[in-house]
Each structure stands twice: as structure tokens, then as C-alpha cells.
Amino acid sequence: MTPDFDAIVVGAGPGGSNAARKLVRSGWKTLMLDRQRFPRLKICAGWITPPALKLLDLKPGDYPHTIQPFASGSVVLNDKYYVTDFPTTASYGIIRTEFDAFLAKRAESEGATFLQDVRIKAIERVDGPEGYITVRAENGQSWTARLIIGAGGTGCPVARQWGEKSKEETIIQATESETRIGADVLKKLTPYYGTTELFPEPDFYGYAWYVTKGDWLNIGIGRFSHKTRQLDEHRQPFMELLRKLGRLNGIEDQLVGFGRHAYKLYDEVPRKLFGDRFMLIGDAGGFASKWAGEGIRPAIETGAFAAAVADEALRAGRFDAQQLSKYRQLCDAAYGEQKQTRIGSLLSNIPASLQKSLGTMVCKSAGLRKKLIFEVAFGFEPVTE
Numbered sequence: 001m002t003p004d005f006d007a008i009v010v011g012a013g014p015g016g017s018n019a020a021r022k023l024v025r026s027g028w029k030t031l032m033l034d035r036q037r038f039p040r041l042k043i044c045a046g047w048i049t050p051p052a053l054k055l056l057d058l059k060p061g062d063y064p065h066t067i068q069p070f071a072s073g074s075v076v077l078n079d080k081y082y083v084t085d086f087p088t089t090a091s092y093g094i095i096r097t098e099f100d101a102f103l104a105k106r107a108e109s110e111g112a113t114f115l116q117d118v119r120i121k122a123i124e125r126v127d128g129p130e131g132y133i134t135v136r137a138e139n140g141q142s143w144t145a146r147l148i149i150g151a152g153g154t155g156c157p158v159a160r161q162w163g164e165k166s167k168e169e170t171i172i173q174a175t176e177s178e179t180r181i182g183a184d185v186l187k188k189l190t191p192y193y194g195t196t197e198l199f200p201e202p203d204f205y206g207y208a209w210y211v212t213k214g215d216w217l218n219i220g221i222g223r224f225s226h227k228t229r230q231l232d233e234h235r236q237p238f239m240e241l242l243r244k245l246g247r248l249n250g251i252e253d254q255l256v257g258f259g260r261h262a263y264k265l266y267d268e269v270p271r272k273l274f275g276d277r278f279m280l281i282g283d284a285g286g287f288a289s290k291w292a293g294e295g296i297r298p299a300i301e302t303g304a305f306a307a308a309v310a311d312e313a314l315r316a317g318r319f320d321a322q323q324l325s326k327y328r329q330l331c332d333a334a335y336g337e338q339k340q341t342r343i344g345s346l347l348s349n350i351p352a353s354l355q356k357s358l359g360t361m362v363c364k365s366a367g368l369r370k371k372l373i374f375e376v377a378f379g380f381e382p383v384t385e
């Protein structure tokens with residue numbers, strides 16, 4: 001039989017949209033599906049690095065929605081701000097609701113078929129040279145394709161089915177609230193408007209943030225799961241600190257309620273990233289950076305890798321695991337080979353007192369803070385053009 005599509009991409013986050021766009025640009029009939037209707041809320045602080053924008057062929061000036069350039073960031077320890085300034089813009093802040101809708105629309109306008117409000121619940125595979133994938137939605141609809149890209153984030157149905165997720169994965173728990181407050185009000189609330197204000201947790205097993213972007217305020221906290229009983233127990237003291245600093249004066253009852261999300265870090269507990277007729281990208285493959293949890297760029301980049309490998313497979317008419325193994329090679333070259341060690345358990349083995357003193361030293365030292373926190377962990381990179 002001739003499948004309905006060459007490729008199906010499940011999930012229209014930044015990873016899925018980029019993969020779908022690349023596939024249609026290579027001439028392949030591509031279906032992108034999402035369980036939500038866009039614009040949709042996505043819990044995320046929305047900091048995005050210059051390389052991520054480059055990977056999207058997106059110049060900040062051409063982006064029609066909120067994009068806050070960041071040329072400065074600070075780390076707050078015991079109520080004291082340690083500020084790092086960059087000579088030019090070194091990172092950006094976007095609003096995921098706007099950004100993801102823009103990228104999905106762009107993929108659609110370039111030729112991808114984009115179906116929304118479609119929750120995929122099962123995927124079936126018929127093996128062999130004449131084989132295909134069938135994707136089934138909760139509403140009874142189904143579609144077939146030569147191959148499938150799992151881009152459904154943390155709960156991706158393709159990863160659930162074929163990703164061989166391990167219980168040992170290091171997971172981040174995060175909670176966040178994003179509210180349109182108005183730039184004028186925000187400028188009065190913080191002298192650090194338009195920057196990233198980071199608040200390391202007292203035990204250094206996570207950090208909180210207060211980020212002002214255009215009219216928007218994003219407040220959140222993320223922590224390693226294995227060191228967290230109740231995330232709210234950590235959010236409350238952070239909110240208390242923000243009140244003390246005056247950052248919430250007059251706006252607290254306007255704040256949108258906190259949402260929660262969990263995601264895996266690229267922590268060297270391997271997931272099965274590919275197999276016959278499938279590849280997993282972005283959060284579905286567990287690609288968020290182990291240092292600060294940056295996940296948008298890896299989603300975009302692995303989306304491009306998967307699309308390139310899918311293009312070769314479609315040209316060759318071969319979709320077996322061996323043909324798709326190039327995807328793993330590209331990921332390993334970009335993110336390092338996955339081995340059986342875990343950043344979480346490694347960190348757990350460092351005595352708490354040593355961890356605190358190392359963390360404090362890095363935050364306070366201007367050189368180490370710039371290099372390790374802003375450049376290495378958060379990917380700040382001065383924009384030259």
C-alpha cells in the first residue's frame with residue numbers, strides 16, 4: 001500500500017516544527033500532529049540562545065512577536081546581586097505561546113499538513129520493505145507514513161512505546177508562572193529589567209528565576225527530582241524573597257497560576273533514540289542540557305538531524321534501524337556519547353558542604369560566573385552581527 005504521508009511528526013513544539021519544516025523543504029509529504037490547539041501554553045522560561053535562532057534561520061529583527069535581548073544576567077545569593085554584563089546582546093527571551101505558534105504556522109505555510117486537537121494514543125509498525133507506520137488518535141482517526149518522528153515532549157507517545165525509558169533517568173521538576181504585566185510596571189519593580197535574575201537554591205540542587213521580557217514576567221523554579229519532596233516547599237521561600245526585594249509589589253494577585261512540568265536531562269542514561277521507522281527528538285529523546293536545562297535549542301537541532309536522516313532514508317527507500325543509525329551519530333557528535341552514568345547521582349556523591357562552597361565560589365567570582373554559569377550553562381554568546 002502507499003502510505004498517506006512520507007513522514008509523520010508527532011508534536012508541534014520547536015523540535016517538531018523544525019523537523020516538519022525541513023522535511024517539506026526537502027520535498028516530502030509531511031503530517032505534523034499536536035494534541036493541543038495553537039497558540040497553546042507551554043511551561044518554559046523562554047530563554048533562547050543565539051545559536052538556536054540561527055538553526056531556525058530566524059533573525060531576531062524578523063520575528064514578529066516578543067523578543068527580549070539579554071546583555072546581562074545576575075545571580076542572587078543571600079539577597080545580594082552578582083551581575084555579569086556582556087558587551088552586546090548574548091541571549092534572548094521569547095514567550096513560548098507566541099514562539100511555538102509562529103514556528104508551527106511557518107512549517108504549515110511552507111507545506112506541512114498541521115492537524116491540531118489530535119491526541120495520539122497508539123502507533124503501530126508493519127515491518128519489511130513494504131512496511132509502514134500507522135498512527136492512531138484518541139478520536140478514532142488514523143494516518144499512515146513511511147516513518148515517524150517522535151517530538152511529543154516529555155509525554156511523547158512514540159517515546160512511551162519505543163523509547164525504552166529507564167527509571168534511572170535524571171528528572172527535573174519545574175513550576176512556573178508567566179504573566180503579561182506591562183513593561184512600564186516591570187521597569188519600576190526591578191532595576192534589572194530585561195535581564196535574567198537567577199536565584200540558586202540554598203542546597204544548589206536547582207535554581208529559581210525572575211525574568212522580565214518585554215511586557216512579560218516569568219517566575220519559576222526547577223530542581224532535581226531526587227532531591228525534592230514537594231516543589232512548593234521550595235517555591236514558597238523564593239516567593240517570600242521576591243516580596244522582600246519588592247519584585248512583586250502590587251502585581252501578586254495578577255500573576256497567572258503556577259503550572260508544573262517535569263523533563264529529563266541529557267544525563268547519559270540512554271534512551272532508545274531510533275529504531276525501525278522511528279526517531280525521537282527534543283524532550284521526547286531527553287535532550288535538555290544537563291547544566292541549566294536548556295531544551296529549546298536541542299529540540300530544534302535534533303529536529304534538523306532527524307529530518308536530514310529521514311531525507312536520506314526516504315531517498316534510499318530504507319527505514320530500518322541501521323539506515324537511521326546515522327541519527328545517533330549526529331546526536332553523539334553534538335551532545336556527547338550517552339554512557340551509563342548519571343549527573344544526579346554524581347552530584348549526590350559530592351558532600352553537601354563541598355557542593356555549597358563550590359557553588360558559592362562560582363556565583364561570587366566574576367570570571368567563573370561568566371564562564372561557567374552564563375556561557376557554559378546558559379549558552380550566552382555575544383551576537384556579533
Ligand SMILES: Cc1cc2nc3c(=O)[nH]c(=O)nc-3n(C[C@H](O)[C@H](O)[C@H](O)COP(=O)(O)OP(=O)(O)OC[C@H]3O[C@@H](n4cnc5c(N)ncnc54)[C@H](O)[C@@H]3O)c2cc1C
Binds near residue numbers: 044
Ligand atoms: C519550567 C521550565 C522552564 C524551562 N525553561 C527553558 C528555557 O528557558 N530555555 C530552554 O531552552 N528550555 C527551557 N525548558 C525546556 C524546554 O521547555 C523543552 O526542552 C522544550 O520545550 C522541548 O521542546 P520539544 O519540541 O521537544 O517539546 P515540547 O515543546 O514539549 O512540544 C511537544 C508537543 O507535543 C505535543 N504532544 C504531546 N503528547 C502528544 C500526543 N499524545 N499527541 C499529540 N501531540 C502530543 C504537546 O502538546 C506539545 O505541543 C524549560 C522547561 C520547563 C519545564
